[in-house]
Structures are given as structure tokens and as C-alpha cells.
Amino acid sequence: MPASQHQSPKSDIEIAQAAKMRPIVDIARERLGIDAKNLDPYGHYKAKVSMDYVKSLKDKKDGKLILVTAISPTPAGEGKTTTTVGLTDALNFIGKKAMCALREPSLGPCFGVKGGAAGGGYAQVVPMEDINLHFTGDFHAITSAHNLLSALIDNHIYWGNSLGIDSRRVAWRRVLDMNDRALREIVCSLGGVANGYPREAGFDITVASEVMAIFCLAKDLEDLKERLGNIIVGYTRERKPVRARELNAHGAMTALLKDAIAPNMVQTLEGTPAFIHGGPFANIAHGCNSVSATTTALKLADYVVTEAGFGADLGAEKFLDIKCRKAGLKPDCVVIVATIRALKMHGGVAKADLKKEDLKALEAGMSNLQRHIENIKKFGLPAVVSINRFSADTDAEIALVKEKCKALGVEALMADHWAMGGEGAADVAKAVVKICDEGKANLKLLYADDMPLFEKVRTIAKEIYRADDATADKSVKDQLKQWEEMGFGKLPVCIAKTQYSFSTNPDAKGAPTGFNIPVREVRLSAGAEFIVAICGEIMTMPGLPKVPSADSIDVKDGRIVGLF
Numbered sequence: 001m002p003a004s005q006h007q008s009p010k011s012d013i014e015i016a017q018a019a020k021m022r023p024i025v026d027i028a029r030e031r032l033g034i035d036a037k038n039l040d041p042y043g044h045y046k047a048k049v050s051m052d053y054v055k056s057l058k059d060k061k062d063g064k065l066i067l068v069t070a071i072s073p074t075p076a077g078e079g080k081t082t083t084t085v086g087l088t089d090a091l092n093f094i095g096k097k098a099m100c101a102l103r104e105p106s107l108g109p110c111f112g113v114k115g116g117a118a119g120g121g122y123a124q125v126v127p128m129e130d131i132n133l134h135f136t137g138d139f140h141a142i143t144s145a146h147n148l149l150s151a152l153i154d155n156h157i158y159w160g161n162s163l164g165i166d167s168r169r170v171a172w173r174r175v176l177d178m179n180d181r182a183l184r185e186i187v188c189s190l191g192g193v194a195n196g197y198p199r200e201a202g203f204d205i206t207v208a209s210e211v212m213a214i215f216c217l218a219k220d221l222e223d224l225k226e227r228l229g230n231i232i233v234g235y236t237r238e239r240k241p242v243r244a245r246e247l248n249a250h251g252a253m254t255a256l257l258k259d260a261i262a263p264n265m266v267q268t269l270e271g272t273p274a275f276i277h278g279g280p281f282a283n284i285a286h287g288c289n290s291v292s293a294t295t296t297a298l299k300l301a302d303y304v305v306t307e308a309g310f311g312a313d314l315g316a317e318k319f320l321d322i323k324c325r326k327a328g329l330k331p332d333c334v335v336i337v338a339t340i341r342a343l344k345m346h347g348g349v350a351k352a353d354l355k356k357e358d359l360k361a362l363e364a365g366m367s368n369l370q371r372h373i374e375n376i377k378k379f380g381l382p383a384v385v386s387i388n389r390f391s392a393d394t395d396a397e398i399a400l401v402k403e404k405c406k407a408l409g410v411e412a413l414m415a416d417h418w419a420m421g422g423e424g425a426a427d428v429a430k431a432v433v434k435i436c437d438e439g440k441a442n443l444k445l446l447y448a449d450d451m452p453l454f455e456k457v458r459t460i461a462k463e464i465y466r467a468d469d470a471t472a473d474k475s476v477k478d479q480l481k482q483w484e485e486m487g488f489g490k491l492p493v494c495i496a497k498t499q500y501s502f503s504t505n506p507d508a509k510g511a512p513t514g515f516n517i518p519v520r521e522v523r524l525s526a527g528a529e530f531i532v533a534i535c536g537e538i539m540t541m542p543g544l545p546k547v548p549s550a551d552s553i554d555v556k557d558g559r560i561v562g563l564f
Contacts, residue, residue: 012120012564016128019269021045027267032099032300040262042136045127048262049275051221054292057299063097064303064436065294067319067331069376071368072311073499074509075351076341079120079388079418083337083425084307086123086417087386089270090429091303093422098303099272100125103279103289104139104264105132106207108179108542110563111550120564121418123425125266125274129560138215138277139177139206141260145228145253146211150174152249153233154189158196163242167199170234171523177206181543204540208284211253213528216278216290217326221261225254227527241486243526263293270422273300282309283499284540286318286530291327303436305335310499312336312372313464320379321446321460322492322530330443333435334376334383335428336410338369340393340401346509355392362397366404367511371502373408375464380444384431385412389419449490453480454519456493457533461517465502472519479522483531488524497535504536 010018024047028034038053068087070080084100091098102125105117110132118128125131134140153172157165176183183203189196206212210231218224229245236242244250263277275297278290287309288294297304308315316334323329340362341354347365349358369385376383385405387398398414405412411431416424435441447459454470454477461470483489495517500506503515523532534540544550552562 012124013128013561015122016118016124016126016269017559019126021126021267022271024265024267027271027273028265031271031273034300039265040259045266046130046136047265048136048259049265049296051262054263054296055220057296060299062298063301064332065298065329066303066305066333066335066432066436067316068305068307068335068337069312069316069372070310070337071342071372072313072346072501072509074342074345076339076345076354078337078339078342080307080337081117082120082123082418083335083386083388083415084305085119085125085268085274086415086422086425087335087428087432088274088305089123089268089272089422090417090425091305091433092270092272094426094429094433096303096429096433097301098305099274099297099301100268101275101277101289101293101297101304101306103287103307103309104135104276106139106205106279106281107133107177108205108207111544111553112179112542112548113545122269122421123417124269125276126269127266129563131266131276132563133560135276136260136264138260138264139279141256142209142211142215143175143177143206145256146175146206146209148253148256149231149233149244149247149249152247154196156247163246164236165234165242166237167197170199170201172231172233173202173204175204175206175209179205179542179544181539181541184539184541202541205281205284205542207279207281208540210525210528212278212280213285213525213530215257215261216280216286216288217323217528218261219291219327221254221258224257224261225250227529228253229527231527232524241526261292263290263296282315282318283538284496285532286322286494287315288319288323291323294329295327303433312375313502314495314497314499316376317446317460317464318494320443322494324443325445325492326529330441331381332439332441333432334381335432336369336372336376336383336385337388338385339388339390340397341390343369343401348509357394357397359396359400362400363404365510366401368509370404370408371466371511373405373410378444378446378463380442382435382438382440383410384428384435385410386415386425386428387412389414389416453484453489453491453493453531457495457517457519460493460495465517466511466513467503467515467517470517470519476519476522480531483524488526488531492530494525494530494532495535496532496538496540498538504538
């Protein structure tokens with residue numbers, strides 16, 4: 001392996017393709033004690049764990065849960081998934097039985113700006129190309145289930161509309177797992193009487209679908225079907241909600257998701273078992289892998305490392321206030337990921353100048369990390385900071401970060417898993433085990449179930465983002481009050497906003513103050529059981545950049561190239 005991070009001439013995909021993978025049935029049997037009869041293989045290196053086997057584990061003791069989160073993301077990179085994989089390998093390296101539970105990547109970012117999402121360097125999950133592209137077909141199943149409901153709505157209206165759905169109040173948009181701005185707002189059913197009643201509609205990206213959220217929060221197939229039936233697809237002229245079960249849609253939707261709901265097992269480059277299952281966006285949805293994958297992993301390993309999307313203000317807050325609230329999960333330790341490069345960007349340094357030592361900018365950028373540390377403490381959880389090492393990091397910069405973190409009551413440790421695999425994160429793993437063993441975690445959710453919906457939004461805005469307030473037009477507040485009157489007042493809220501800043505201005509780096517959080521729109525996810533508050537300019541259907549990652553992706557001599 002390379003001696004220092006980011007000096008390897010190999011790309012992530014070249015490292016992954018050079019890996020000597022072992023049959024997944026062997027990994028499952030030797031590392032987790034799962035017999036081959038309990039697996040549904042998708043080729044040699046991917047498999048689903050049968051739901052019957054998952055149910056058989058319900059009385060086993062849970063392992064320790066470690067949540068990996070990060071500072072607010074920058075173009076300099078933080079490496080949260082890489083750290084999740086590297087830390088899991090590191091726990092095994094120091095003699096612990098560990099596995100990780102990750103989200104599946106969306107095709108949108110893979111072909112857009114982000115590239116792959118299977119880790120990096122020598123801390124990856126493989127087969128990397130499969131994971132980043134079609135994998136086991138889960139996202140296609142979710143897209144199909146969502147759009148089946150869309151088709152059934154329009155079909156019901158076409159054939160007489162016995163439920164009295166007001167076509168102006170159809171709340172169910174279509175989805176596609178691709179960044180396509182041209183589909184954000186559309187008019188459907190054009191072309192005459194035979195094609196139905198024309199109406200305004202639109203597309204979201206699949207990872208923003210309520211079906212994705214339901215898929216990731218459902219405990220089992222029965223819970224999935226119940227939640228799908230609870231989806232509100234629209235309203236009558238009298239403003240009465242119409243649910244998917246009234247269209248008899250939930251049974252067929254469940255049939256499309258029957259195989260998908262089983263957790264997917266793969267391996268790291270070091271042969272550590274990993275679950276990769278579900279993938280709601282964190283800046284739009286709740287940003288966590290499936291409850292079934294996380295809870296199953298806790299029955300199979302002594303330490304389970306999972307991640308929440310983007311910075312702790314979005315990902316960790318939603319993981320704790322939504323996923324943990326719904327599934328009864330309680331993390332034993334939180335790992336906050338940062339790089340010195342990214343901290344300098346938060347301090348005002350341009351990307352082109354990041355290789356130069358700049359202690360003043362680094363100290364200014366520490367304000368972002370400090371705020372995330374303080375936020376994690378508000379949830380009653382102990383934390384450790386993992387700093388991904390880059391070759392340009394200087395001794396003085398490393399010393400400054402460690403000193404500032406110590407003053408905040410957390411330990412900051414350098415990690416070199418990108419270049420060295422699990423061995424490179426051994427110090428972080430030891431610190432995590434120590435924190436877990438101390439048993440000081442005492443999860444406190446940010447708000448109570450019975451707090452009014454807009455007050456929940458305001459609490460997140462003030463306590464986590466440090467905004468002066470949350471603001472909304474009367475129509476938004478009236479909608480929330482109406483949902484409270486309909487019995488949805490105890491649901492948690494899921495904030496959709498930019499991931500790049502605590503504010504809704506993506507250019508406001510560091511720890512901005514003196515701003516409000518404007519709530520532009522609210523959506524009810526009655527099946528997933530949360531309210532989505534769309535803030536600022538965030539889009540639920542992203543667009544492609546001027547030069548998308550797709551430009552570099554190709555197939556040469558039968559192998560995929562250019563995928564990150």
C-alpha cells in the first residue's frame with residue numbers, strides 16, 4: 001500500500017478493480033456465521049440476506065453503534081464514507097468483530113458531480129462499479145413502485161374518479177434516479193381525451209421519493225406495506241386526503257419491493273462484511289441507510305459503523321431525530337470527520353492554495369468543526385474527531401487542530417486509512433472502543449413529539465443551524481396547522497436545505513450567524529411519518545453541471561473506467 005495519503009498513482013476504481021475479492025458466501029459464513037442457505041446471491045460478490053433469517057435474529061443482543069458524521073462539506077473533500085469503511089476495517093484490525101452499514105449511491109451524483117460513493121483509496125467497499133451503478137436493482141424497484149402509484153392515480157381519474165380526487169391537488173410527483181432539471185415541472189396527459197386530463201406535475205430524484213424514505217424506515221415487509229398504504233396521494237375538492245390504499249396500490253407496490261427490502265451484503269477491500277442498503281439524500285430526505293440493515297448488523301457484530309449524510313447539521317440531526325426516534329436506535333459514539341484542507345476552506349482559503357500552510361485560516365475554519373461538536377453534545381453523545389491525513393498537512397497545522405479540539409473536550413486523531421486501509425485508522429478505532437466501553441452515551445432528542453410542527457422547524461434552525469429564526473409565509477404555517485388538525489402533529493420534521501452551510505446560503509462557510517431559515521414549502525410524508533420542510537433554493541430534482549462526471553465514464557476492453 002502507498003506510504004502516505006493521496007500519493008498513489010492509482011484511481012479509486014483502479015484500486016478496486018485490482019482487489020482480490022472473496023466469494024460473498026465465504027465472507028458471510030466465516031465472519032458472521034451466516035449459512036449460504038440464508039443468502040440470495042447476486043453473482044459471486046453480492047448477496048441479499050433473507051428476511052426470514054433477519055427475523056430469526058430478533059432475540060440476539062445488540063452490538064455497539066458508531067455514527068460517522070462530518071463537518072459541512074467543501075470541494076476540498078472530507079471522506080466520510082472512506083472513514084466509515086476505514087474505521088470498520090480498523091476495528092477488525094485491532095481484534096474486534098465489526099461491520100459497517102452504508103447507503104447505496106444514487107445514479108444522479110455518480111453521473112453528475114460527486115462521482116462514486118463506495119469509499120476511496122484502500123478504504124473501499126467492493127465491487128465498486130456494481131455498487132455505484134445498478135447494484136442489486138433496489139433503486140430501480142423503488143422508482144418502479146413510486147411510478148406505479150403515479151400511473152394508478154391518473155388511471156383512477158381517467159376511469160371516472162370515484163374517489164373524487166381534485167386533479168389540481170394531486171400531491172404525488174413522479175421520480176427518476178437521474179439529475180434532470182428539464183423534468184422538475186411538467187404538464188402531463190396532453191394529446192387529447194384518450195390520454196386523460198391535462199395537469200401540472202413534475203419529477204423528483206428517486207432518492208427524494210417518499211417510497212425511498214418508507215423503504216429505509218420500515219422494519220419488515222408488513223410494516224412496509226402498511227406505510228405504503230398510508231401515503232397521501234392528493235386531496236378531494238373538500239380537502240379530504242386520499243391515500244394509496246384507497247387506490248389499492250400498496251399491495252402491488254409491496255410486490256415490487258419484496259426482494260429489495262432484504263439487506264445487501266458486500267465486502268471491504270480487507271474482506272470485512274458490509275451492508276449497503278437504501279439511500280435517501282441527506283440534503284433533501286433523511287440521509288440514512290435502512291433500518292433493517294442497521295438493526296440486522298447490530299445482531300451480527302459487536303461494533304457497527306454507520307454514517308449519516310453530509311455534515312452533522314443535516315445528516316446526524318436527521319439520523320438522531322428521525323431514524324433513532326422511529327427505530328429505537330441509540331449510538332454509543334459519534335465520529336466527526338474533517339480534513340485540514342476543508343477546515344482551511346471554511347477559513348477562507350481558495351482550493352488552489354490549500355497546499356500552503358495557513359494557521360490563521362485553519363483557526364478560523366475550526367469554527368465549523370466546533371459548532372458540529374457542540375451540536376453532537378446537545379444530543380448527549382460523546383464524540384471523537386477523525387482527521388483524514390493529506391500529504392500537505394504540516395505538523396503545526398495538525399498540532400493546532402488537536403489543541404483546539406482538546407479545549408472543546410474531544411480528542412482529535414489523524415487517520416491514514418485512504419493509504420493504509422484499516423491499519424491507518426487504528427488509533428481512531430481504539431479511541432472509539434474506549435468511548436463505547438465507558439458507556440457515557442445518553443441520547444437526548446432535540447424536540448418532543450408533541451411540540452407544534454413549526455416550532456420543531458424553529459428549534460432545529462436555532463439550536464443546530466444557529467439561525468436567528470425560521471420564517472415562512474402564512475400559507476406554509478396554515479398548511480402545518482391543518483396537518484396538525486388531521487392528526488400529524490406528532491411527526492418529526494425533515495429539513496431540506498443546502499448541505500454546504502449552516503445557513504441556506506451555500507457560500508456562507510465556517511459558522512455563520514445573523515441569518516434566518518426561510519421555509520419555502522412543506523410536504524407531508526404520511527407513510528414515512530415525517531414532514532419535509534423545503535428551505536431556501538434547494539431542489540428535489542438536481543441538475544447536471546456544465547461538465548458532468550458522465551463525460552469521463554466509459555467502457556474499455558470490457559471494463560468500466562472513469563468512475564471516480
